[in-house]
Amino acid sequence: MTRLTGKVAIVTGASRGIGAGIATAMAAEGATVIGCDVLGFSAPALAATEALDVTDEDAWAQVVAKVLERTGRLDVLVNNAGITSPESVHESRLEEWRRVVSVNQTGVFFGMRAAIPAMEAGGGGAIINISSICGAAAVPGIAAYHAAKGAVRTMTKNAAITYARQGIRANAILPGWIQTPMTAGQSADVNDRFLDATPLGRPGTPSDVAGAAVFLASDESAFITGVDLPVDGGYLAA
Numbered sequence: 001m002t003r004l005t006g007k008v009a010i011v012t013g014a015s016r017g018i019g020a021g022i023a024t025a026m027a028a029e030g031a032t033v034i035g036c037d038v039l040g041f042s043a044p045a046l047a048a049t050e051a052l053d054v055t056d057e058d059a060w061a062q063v064v065a066k067v068l069e070r071t072g073r074l075d076v077l078v079n080n081a082g083i084t085s086p087e088s089v090h091e092s093r094l095e096e097w098r099r100v101v102s103v104n105q106t107g108v109f110f111g112m113r114a115a116i117p118a119m120e121a122g123g124g125g126a127i128i129n130i131s132s133i134c135g136a137a138a139v140p141g142i143a144a145y146h147a148a149k150g151a152v153r154t155m156t157k158n159a160a161i162t163y164a165r166q167g168i169r170a171n172a173i174l175p176g177w178i179q180t181p182m183t184a185g186q187s188a189d190v191n192d193r194f195l196d197a198t199p200l201g202r203p204g205t206p207s208d209v210a211g212a213a214v215f216l217a218s219d220e221s222a223f224i225t226g227v228d229l230p231v232d233g234g235y236l237a238a
């Protein structure tokens with residue numbers, strides 16, 4: 001398990017769900033992983049954990065500075081933290097819209113902006129942004145979530161093109177329906193609709209997504225940048 005040996009990675013939203021799966025898998029592959037979440041948490045498998053609200057640009061600067069102080073480099077950034085909200089366009093309250101966009105989209109911008117200079121100084125890096133099948137295909141409602149996850153895909157392509165010559169790759173993962181506390185909090189109707197539309201006929205797991213993230217962080221994907229990688233049991237192919 002040495003596919004990420006020597007690499008230093010920041011993973012946001014790492015205390016549970018997909019983020020915890022990615023952080024643990026990267027650590028198991030030899031990476032020095034700094035797991036971040038909005039509240040402090042403990043994760044013995046990781047090199048360190050930090051409290052980081054991804055909507056706080058000053059906190060981003062502090063976390064990246066701390067990582068550089070401790071390890072001297074930053075190779076991988078996984079922008080995973082995300083929230084959802086059921087509101088449709090006509091019922092969306094501006095405050096709720098801003099909350100979802102602020103975490104899911106502006107948080108990704110802050111993360112990339114804080115990490116890119118550090119990656120560039122180290123000769124390159126890999127950015128992995130967690131979008132969603134909802135960034136590529138629609139379901140009713142969840143208007144702000146759709147808006148932000150679609151934006152994450154194009155922001156990822158923009159970073160891929162802009163920083164390619166600096167050795168920085170940027171790719172997006174589009175998870176399908178994954179068993180996590182987020183989906184456990186959704187209505188049974190919504191969950192059933194996603195599962196019924198999943199050709200492989202089972203829910204995904206955080207480790208399904210983690211496998212893709214490890215690949216995109218590793219040198220095995222050295223010639224891959226700017227892609228959307230669905231990890232969705234065939235949902236988007238149907």
Ligand code: NAP
Pocket residue numbers: 012013014015016017018019036037038039052053054055080081082083103130131132133174175176177178179180181182183
């Ligand atoms: P989850 O179980 O709700 O975990 C998300 C984590 O992000 C939580 O630990 C949460 O902390 C943290 N977080 C929320 N706001 C944050 C902030 N402002 N700053 C830092 N951390 C914050 O969600 P998940 O299902 O693992 O989802 C992870 C990512 O995958 C999200 O971007 C989600 O949109 C995406 N995704 C999930 C699915 C799915 O089916 N599960 C499908 C497609 C895409 P608190 O709970 O303490 O706030």
